[in-house]
Amino acid sequence: MVCDDNARLLHGYVDGELDLVRSLEIEEHLRGCPDCAQELRNQETLRKAFRASSLYERAPKGLEARVRASVASAASGNVVPISRSRRAVMNWFAVAAAILVALVLTWKMLPNLRGPSESDMLAEEVVASHIRSLQPNHLMDVQSTDQHTVKPWFNGKLDYSPPVKDLTADGFPLVGGRLDYVDHRNVAALIYKRNQHMINVYEWPDEPGDEKTARPKVIQGYNVVFWHSSGMYLCAVSDLNAGELRQFSQLLQQ
Amino acid sequence: MTDNMGGAGEPGRFEQVVMPHLDAAYNLARWLVRNPADAEDIVQESYLRAFKFFGGYQGGNARAWLLKIVRNTSYSFIEKRRPAELTEEFDEKIHVPEGDRADAETVLVQSVESRMLREALEELPVNFREALVYRELEGLSYKEIAELMDVPIGTVMSSLARGRTRLREALLRARGKEGIRGL
Numbered sequence: 300m301v302c303d304d305n306a307r308l309l310h311g312y313v314d315g316e317l318d319l320v321r322s323l324e325i326e327e328h329l330r331g332c333p334d335c336a337q338e339l340r341n342q343e344t345l346r347k348a349f350r351a352s353s354l355y356e357r358a359p360k361g362l363e364a365r366v367r368a369s370v371a372s373a374a375s376g377n378v379v380p381i382s383r384s385r386r387a388v389m390n391w392f393a394v395a396a397a398i399l400v401a402l403v404l405t406w407k408m409l410p411n412l413r414g415p416s417e418s419d420m421l422a423e424e425v426v427a428s429h430i431r432s433l434q435p436n437h438l439m440d441v442q443s444t445d446q447h448t449v450k451p452w453f454n455g456k457l458d459y460s461p462p463v464k465d466l467t468a469d470g471f472p473l474v475g476g477r478l479d480y481v482d483h484r485n486v487a488a489l490i491y492k493r494n495q496h497m498i499n500v501y502e503w504p505d506e507p508g509d510e511k512t513a514r515p516k517v518i519q520g521y522n523v524v525f526w527h528s529s530g531m532y533l534c535a536v537s538d539l540n541a542g543e544l545r546q547f548s549q550l551l552q553q
Numbered sequence: 554m555t556d557n558m559g560g561a562g563e564p565g566r567f568e569q570v571v572m573p574h575l576d577a578a579y580n581l582a583r584w585l586v587r588n589p590a591d592a593e594d595i596v597q598e599s600y601l602r603a604f605k606f607f608g609g610y611q612g613g614n615a616r617a618w619l620l621k622i623v624r625n626t627s628y629s630f631i632e633k634r635r636p637a638e639l640t641e642e643f644d645e646k647i648h649v650p651e652g653d654r655a656d657a658e659t660v661l662v663q664s665v666e667s668r669m670l671r672e673a674l675e676e677l678p679v680n681f682r683e684a685l686v687y688r689e690l691e692g693l694s695y696k697e698i699a700e701l702m703d704v705p706i707g708t709v710m711s712s713l714a715r716g717r718t719r720l721r722e723a724l725l726r727a728r729g730k731e732g733i734r735g736l
Contacts, residue, residue: 306714307710307711307714308710309714310710310713310714310717311695311710314688314695314713316694316695316710341721342717345717345720345721346689348667348670349670349689349690351667352667352670352671353667354667354670354671354674354689354690355576355580355690356579356580356583356584356592357576357579357580358575358576358578358579358596359579359589359593362575362579362593362596362597363572363575365593365597366572366575366596366597366600367572369597369600369601370567370600370601370604373601373604373605374604403565403568470692493692494690494692540573540574540575540576540577541573542573542574542577542615542616543616545573
C-alpha cells in the first residue's frame with residue numbers, strides 16, 4: 300500500500316514529533332488522501348480517550364511509608380565489613396546514620412508541629428482557591444489557549460499586566476484565565492493543564508520589602524510551589540506530582 | 554558519613570530528588586507487571602536500587618533516571634516469573650489479519666469508555682504497552698522514550714503506531730461484543 304509509510308509518520312505528526320518539513324509533507328498528503336485523513340481523526344479520538352481516562356495508576360496509600368522505611372534501613376544497616384577491630388567503630392557510625400535519617404525525617408515534619416506561619420496561611424489560601432476553581436463552572440472567566448487572548452482580557456481588571464506564557468510545546472497547554480482574590484488583593488489566575496491535571500498559577504506584583512516564601516509545600520495532597528520572577532510573585536498549585544510541578548515552574552521562569 | 558552508606562549520598566537529597574516520582578514509578582511498574590502487589594514490591598526494590606546507585610546520579614531528569622531503574626526491575630521480574638510475555642511481541646502476525654490497513658475506513662467510536670481502554674491496554678504485548686504508557690500517561694517525548702527503551706526513535710514511532718492500531722482493533726472488538734454501534 301502506498302500509504303503505509305505515511306500511516307507510520309502520521310503518529311509522529313499526531314504526537315507533534317515531526318520536523319517542519321515532514322509535517323508539511325504529511326499535511327499536503329492528508330489533503331489528497333481521505334483514508335489517511337480518516338486515520339488521523341481516529342488517532343485523535345483515541346488520544347482524547349486517553350486524556351479523559353483514569354488510567355494513570357497512583358501509588359497506593361502506605362507505599363510511600365514502606366519505601367521510606369526500607370531506604371532508611373538500608374541507609375543505616377548497609378555497613379561495609381572491614382576489619383573486626385574497625386567494625387565496632389563502624390557500627391557506631393551505623394547508629395549515627397540511623398539517627399541522622401530519623402532527624403532528617405523529623406525535620407521534614409517539624410513545620411506541621413509549629414503553628415501556622417504566614418506562608419502556610421498563604422499556601423492554604425491558594426489551595427482553597429484551587430479547589431474552589433475546580434468546582435463546576437468556577438474554573439475560567441476567559442477560555443482560550445492563546446496567550447494573546449488571555450493577557451489582554453485582564454486589562455482594566457487589574458492594576459498590573461500579568462505575564463502569560465504558552466507552554467503547549469512543553470506539554471503544559473494554557474487553557475484559560477480567571478480573576479481571583481488572594482492575599483487581600485485581586486490577582487490573575489492562569490489555568491494550565493498537564494494530561495488530566497489542572498494547574499492554577501496565581502500572579503501578583505512583588506511588594507518592596509516583602510519577603511514571601513519560596514519553599515514548596517504540600518497541603519491536603521496538593522503541591523504548591525512559589526517563586527519570584529521579574530518583579531512578580533508567582534504561585535502554582537496542582538495535584539500534579541511535585542517533580543513535574545517544579546519542572547513547570549522552571550519553564551515559566553525561563 | 555557518606556562513605557558509611559556505601560557512597561549513596563545523604564538521604565535528604567535522595568528524598569528531595571527521587572521521592573517526588575513515586576507515582577510515576579508505581580504507574581510504570583503497575584502497567585508493566587499488571588498486578589498491584591507485584592508493582593508495590595517492584596517499586597520498593599527499585600527505590601532501594603536507586604538509593605544504592607544514587608552516587609552515580611549525575612543530576613538531570615530524575616524521573617527518567619528512576620523510571621529506567623523501575624523498568625529494568627520490572628523486566629527482570631517478568632523474565633523470572635512469566636518469560637512467555639516477553640516473546641509475545643514477536644508473534645505479531647497471529648493477531649493482525651492480512652491487509653489490515655483497510656481499517657482506516659472503520660471509524661473509531663466517538664467516546665471510548667475508560668474501562669474498555671484499560672482492558673484493551675492491559676492485553677497489549679508488553680513492549681507496545683510500555684511505549685503507550687510513556688507517551689499517553691507520562692507524556693514523555695519520543696527521545697525520552699527511546700532512551701528509556703534503548704531503541705532508535707524510529708522504533709518508538711513504529712511501536713506507538715502498532716500499539717495504537719492494536720488498541721483500536723481491541724476496542725472495536727469489545728464494542729462489537731457489547732453490541733453498541735458507532736457512527
